[in-house]
Amino acid sequence: MNKQDTAKGSEPMVQIKNLSKWYGDFQVLYNINVQINEGDCVVICGPSGSGKSTLLRCVNGLEDFREGDVIVEGVSVKEVSHNRGIYKLRSKIGMVFQHFELYPHLTALQNITLAPRKVSKVPGQETEKIAMELLERVGIPEQARKHPGEMSGGQQQRVAIARALAMKPDILLFDEPTSALDPEMIRDVLEVMVNLAKEGITMLVVTHEMGFARAVADGIIFMDEGKIVEQGDVESFFKNPASERAKDFVDRVLVHI
Amino acid sequence: MLRGILLTLQIGIISWIIALFAGILIGTFRTFPWRPLRVVGTAYVEIFRNIPLLVQLFFWYYAIPPLVGQWLNRMHNLGYYCAIFGLGIYTASRVAEHVRSGLNTVPTGQRFAGLSTGLSQLQLYRHVIIPYAIRVMIPPLTTEFLTVFKNSALAMTIGVLELTGMADRINARTWHGLESTTGAIAGYLIIGLSIITLMSLVESKLRIPGLIKR
Ligand SMILES: Nc1ncnc2c1ncn2[C@@H]1O[C@H](COP(=O)(O)OP(=O)(O)OP(=O)(O)O)[C@@H](O)[C@H]1O
Ligand SMILES: [Mg+2]
Numbered sequence: 001m002n003k004q005d006t007a008k009g010s011e012p013m014v015q016i017k018n019l020s021k022w023y024g025d026f027q028v029l030y031n032i033n034v035q036i037n038e039g040d041c042v043v044i045c046g047p048s049g050s051g052k053s054t055l056l057r058c059v060n061g062l063e064d065f066r067e068g069d070v071i072v073e074g075v076s077v078k079e080v081s082h083n084r085g086i087y088k089l090r091s092k093i094g095m096v097f098q099h100f101e102l103y104p105h106l107t108a109l110q111n112i113t114l115a116p117r118k119v120s121k122v123p124g125q126e127t128e129k130i131a132m133e134l135l136e137r138v139g140i141p142e143q144a145r146k147h148p149g150e151m152s153g154g155q156q157q158r159v160a161i162a163r164a165l166a167m168k169p170d171i172l173l174f175d176e177p178t179s180a181l182d183p184e185m186i187r188d189v190l191e192v193m194v195n196l197a198k199e200g201i202t203m204l205v206v207t208h209e210m211g212f213a214r215a216v217a218d219g220i221i222f223m224d225e226g227k228i229v230e231q232g233d234v235e236s237f238f239k240n241p242a243s244e245r246a247k248d249f250v251d252r253v254l255v256h257i
Numbered sequence: 258m259l260r261g262i263l264l265t266l267q268i269g270i271i272s273w274i275i276a277l278f279a280g281i282l283i284g285t286f287r288t289f290p291w292r293p294l295r296v297v298g299t300a301y302v303e304i305f306r307n308i309p310l311l312v313q314l315f316f317w318y319y320a321i322p323p324l325v326g327q328w329l330n331r332m333h334n335l336g337y338y339c340a341i342f343g344l345g346i347y348t349a350s351r352v353a354e355h356v357r358s359g360l361n362t363v364p365t366g367q368r369f370a371g372l373s374t375g376l377s378q379l380q381l382y383r384h385v386i387i388p389y390a391i392r393v394m395i396p397p398l399t400t401e402f403l404t405v406f407k408n409s410a411l412a413m414t415i416g417v418l419e420l421t422g423m424a425d426r427i428n429a430r431t432w433h434g435l436e437s438t439t440g441a442i443a444g445y446l447i448i449g450l451s452i453i454t455l456m457s458l459v460e461s462k463l464r465i466p467g468l469i470k471r
Contacts, residue, residue, distance in 0.1 A: 097369065
């Protein structure tokens with residue numbers, strides 16, 4: 001059940017080590033430690049403002065941090081964050097956002113091909129072919145020529161997932177990918193994510209979709225006020241959360257479903 | 258008169274091109290996540306937009322040649338070049354402000370999205386931020402484009418016979434004040450209306466499908 005035993009090599013894919021971060025005087029993250037093995041899907045949950053998005057952005061160096069480090073496939077984010085190494089590292093980490101963040105002036109296809117064309121310098125025709133395959137994979141090849149403003153939220157988010165996959169990343173970060181969507185669309189997006197998890201891509205997912213967590217997550221992290229309060233197996237987290245705060249939280253999200 | 262119009266067009270267009278390039282560069286500097294560039298950008302804008310254009314033109318025309326060398330004074334088109342240069346870099350400071358506020362309308366999420374795919378800071382600006390911001394900037398830039406032509410009238414004070422200067426000279430020589438000023442007015446109106454037509458064409462060309470017209 002636990003993929004930890006099957007992960008090849010000894011190095012975890014992502015290691016967050018003693019990470020602390022401040023926004024000015026305000027400490028957002030307190031001494032975070034997380035390990036994610038290759039092929040694992042780890043869910044992060046917790047109340048609003050607990051620092052989930054910030055933590056995710058530290059993993060691909062979109063935020064700098066004062067203390068600790070993040071090691072991704074053996075590369076220190078802290079070390080490369082001041083040189084061009086960060087671009088290479090980011091291209092191996094796909095990211096999907098709550099509000100999609102597609103480029104509004106480009107079509108679905110162009111949104112997907114931009115990075116492969118500009119970062120990996122793959123020729124245009126080839127990237128288009130790859131992009132079409134990705135759109136097939138997320139189930140909306142017919143939307144290829146549309147602009148984001150002409151698509152539904154669910155379609156936009158699936159294009160965004162395709163865009164994140166276009167650089168053939170080893171890791172995917174999801175930041176509440178379904179919380180801006182209507183219920184019917186949530187299912188479409190979750191389906192794509194479940195398939196990705198089953199294909200064995202390493203995933204770090206901030207979500208409150210506990211059905212998703214139960215179906216595919218290999219581990220769950222509960223955060224509150226910038227600290228990791230609980231970290232472990234999904235079922236035991238739901239059945240008997242160790243802390244009061246996690247208990248409250250579980251009660252609330254489960255009632256909600 | 259026609260020569261005046263042509264000269265006004267020349268001065269306006271060339272200084273507009275200078276203003277556009279310099280303005281985009283400086284405005285971009287002011288949003289760049291690197292402090293020295295931001296300082297340079299801010300200094301530029303604050304210097305050039307706080308000094309009256311007329312004084313700037315006088316500075317380039319009267320103060321620079323003695324500093325650089327008298328050979329400049331022997332250049333018979335000196336006023337013309339000073340007008341283009343002065344107008345260009347003055348307008349650049351105003352363009353830069355529009356560029357900066359346009360760039361600031363781009364949501365942080367767009368930056369995160371671009372960077373997360375591995376785009377470099379430069380590629381991010383080139384392919385994500387500027388194309389997005391340019392659409393917000395078009396109306397204020399149209400105004401600046403029009404202003405360049407109106408400001409170019411000041412060139413007559415440093416001896417350039419553009420449209421206003423020409424009208425003034427005709428008036429002085431023939432006492433046909435009504436005809437000469439009406440001619441100048443017509444000239445400016447024609448130029449202005451053409452620019453407005455051109456810019457609304459550009460705007461509709463750049464309109465993003467699926468987004469509400471701003
Ligand atoms: N750029 C910023 N500057 C200052 N404070 C910030 C900034 N971004 C976030 N914060 C603060 O940091 C804390 C954590 O924010 P973060 O967005 O990481 O939380 P979150 O867990 O993702 O919340 P949500 O579930 O609402 O998305 C919040 O208190 C927030 O107000
Ligand atoms: Mg968040």
